[in-house]
Amino acid sequence: MAESLKEKTAKGLFWGALNSGTTQLLNLVIGIFLGRLISPAEYGIVGVLNIFTLIAGNLQSSGFSQGLINLKSPQARDYNSVFWFNILAGFVLYVVLFASAPLIASYIRQPCLVPLSRLVFLSFVISSFGIAHGAYMTKNMMNREIAIIGAIALVCSGSIAIVLAFLGFSYWSLAWQQIVYIAVLNLGRYWFTPWHPSFHFTFEPVKRMFGFSVKVLITNIINTVSNNILTLVFGRLYPIKAVGDFTQAYKWDSMANSFVANAIGQVAQPVLASVHEERGRAVRVFRKMMRFTAFFSFPAMFGLAIVSREFILVTIGKQWVDAIPLLQMLCIGGAFVPFYTVYQNVALGNGRSDVYMRCNVMQIVLQIGIIALFYQYSINKMVMAYTLFTIAWLMVWQFAAHRIIGVRFSAVMKDVLPSLLVASGVMTATYFATCLIASPALLLVVRIVIATLLYAGTAKLLRMEMMEEVVKWVERRK
Template sequence: MPEKTLKEKTAKGLMWGTISNGAQLVLGTLFGIFLARILSPSDYGMVGLLTVFSQIASVLQDSGFRTALANRREIVHEDYNAVFWFNVGTSCVMYLLLFFLAPLITEFYQHSDAAANQDLSELTPLARFSFLGFVIASLGTAHYAYLFRTLQVKQKAIITVISLTTSSTIGLTMALKGYAYWGLATQGIAFTTCNTILFWYFSKWRPTLPVSFHPLKEMFGFSSKLLANDICNNINGNILSVMLGRFYAVHDVGLYNQANKWTSMVSTMVLGTIKDVAQPVLRNVETERERHKRVFRKMLRFNAFMVFPALFGLALISRELILITVTEKWLDCVPLMQILCAGAFTVPIQYLCANLVITKERSDLVLWNTVGMGLTQISAIFFSYPYGIHTMVCVYTAINIAWLTIWFYFVHREIGLRLWEAVLDLFPYAALAALAMVVTAFVTSPIENIYLLLGLKIFIAALLYGGLMWLFGSVTFKECISYLLNKKRAR
């Protein structure tokens, strides 16, 4: 792919990724506020208890073949077709298995001191209903891979916005009708269904019969490592909910999930701006070591430019945000949110590092790195749970931050990027974002009206951060502004 074309596709992908995730942030926030006002922490906790099981099942039915499709140098119809039918068949088998295991999941959570005074009788039917989501999702995995591989970011942005609006409306309506956590579960099913339908609409590819599974053999060595890696990632991301559900009350799970939802919304927004372009773009330059390193560092700086002010800003306004949006009943989640904000910047950076290693066809390195981090997290959380929820979240966050050094070690092995170079790419944005937030907190400290305080914090922090970026001559900042103003193409 020519240099100019690659830059244009990357810039366009980043632009549509930003638009899409900005829209998701706005819509998700608005609908999330209404739902949180209607529902209780226990309602969110009931759904949160099942998240890890449904996500692992979803990963198993995909088996890493979707990413393998995107990473193949040459691809034909038979490749998509084999993955499609394999995913559909596997998801049906997984659903039947989980359908009969649902009572055991309920029993796992009931056998704890915290569950003694809780009614978990509806957890089994809720699980059986929620698990339908990954069966429906399997019908669109190959189509998603087609859109992903061809960098159709605009179409994916449209799909996400439509699906989010439709499913959130359904969930909100059911919550208003008194269906509580059933509304949250239905919202998830509706989102997946809309996604799948629209993937088919926008994708040109269609499955056919008969089917040959021979292409899967060629992809298995690569995809099997990604499968194990994705399972570990899902366990790592949901281990706190599982541990809280086992040792604490459902109410506490709901508080954590609410805090994690706000934090994840921000980190996912940043991740989404690069998610649809990182692997295809890095794949196109992986044969040129210096260019590979240059493109990676540019994406790393863009990540830092976006994620640090967003998360530090969320921590700054967390108390006012919770009080105004979802009311005082959720106030206990504020300290958890602030702790999570300190470490959530690692999510898009880890994703970027993993994708770089994957483009070098070293999915084994990604797997063992993820396994190591997961085992460390599980061990640390298990030994820290007697000291309280806040200690568990602090330990979890600290491990995520420290593990970046391991990720950058693997990046160094593949493209020669030294740790100090990565730190130089990240630190200025983190330092300037933190400075902007500290100054904002000091300036606004005398203000007591929470509405005025929230507005001023956002305005002053954004003004200060933008001013600091301009003062210190941030190239990333100038390129983003120039691209948005159509004065020059993004480089």
């Protein structure tokens, strides 16, 4: 019997959450080893390259991954067309960036970036061979297989990076980590995907998807700039160590908030696309995703905020102490970041890539304005302003979602506020109840245990819907 949409969504969320959880756990272990073996300045050197690699990756896929996912029934010829387009774009972009390496090094004032960037940029050439396969797996909600592939790729790439860092390869170990990760990920996609490319192709499907995909492309580039602009600006304005501290803080923050965002992202667009013709049903699906996001995101991110100091000191050491206040601020804003995934997929799932593009264009324009106002102040003040803006901009996305599917702000608040208030109360109580503990290691463990038990107990006592659904879901599988 074919699975219902509800069953597929629940199964997809489970495997998406498992994938995100496994990914972040492995990243945690790998990050601890690398954080102890590589200095903040060395981290900063690789960190400033992220924006160039990600923008090139956006140009390479050109939004056609989302275009494939948004098609009702994509055929083999559609995947094949996107596959060969991605490869062509990947090689062209690598040539351009290879030639641009000296300019990038000159802007950051780090000559070592010339050979390093040319190696790092190879990662998106390799990734071009697996983008269409990744879209196939997402479209068909192969979340279990995605989880397996991701875990294997992380273990392989992380192990190689740790060995290289131990042998003294410094920032080169981080570069090779990216290369190996993409290569293993692609091999896994080929193994699990029944579709395989052929040399008989036409770019007609690419042309047909262009109108939708080009808006997604522009928006993805803007998102990339938005998410990485501080690192690029800091690379020019501040010492490379400060860039490394921010890169480390941003990495831990991203790992935590992406646990929820990735779980939602793997099912949001295909599910919302399948119900976009039924407005009432679309609203119910959207609200369910918002409740799921709030229930997990707020305790995870507020919890990381209150243990940031102990976490940094115990795991990667005192050399990263300047990253602690940055991580605390980023965690507050990071609690709201997963909601962007839900809102953005409302637009994409309903074919409104124009709305998706406009909201993100306005966001980056205002972010640049904030940077222009605060660049003369300390790095901490700029991050604080960036965090507050990240939270406030969700109101614009809510207005867009109301226009697209009719969901009201009052309904969203009803879904989100219970988790926000409970998480805030629990973390505040945990912080003050444990503030007299002197040992960072003991304090880290005690705060995690108390906050987890207190949040779960409070949610159960208040009979919060998501807590009851989680309990029922677990009981059905016993």
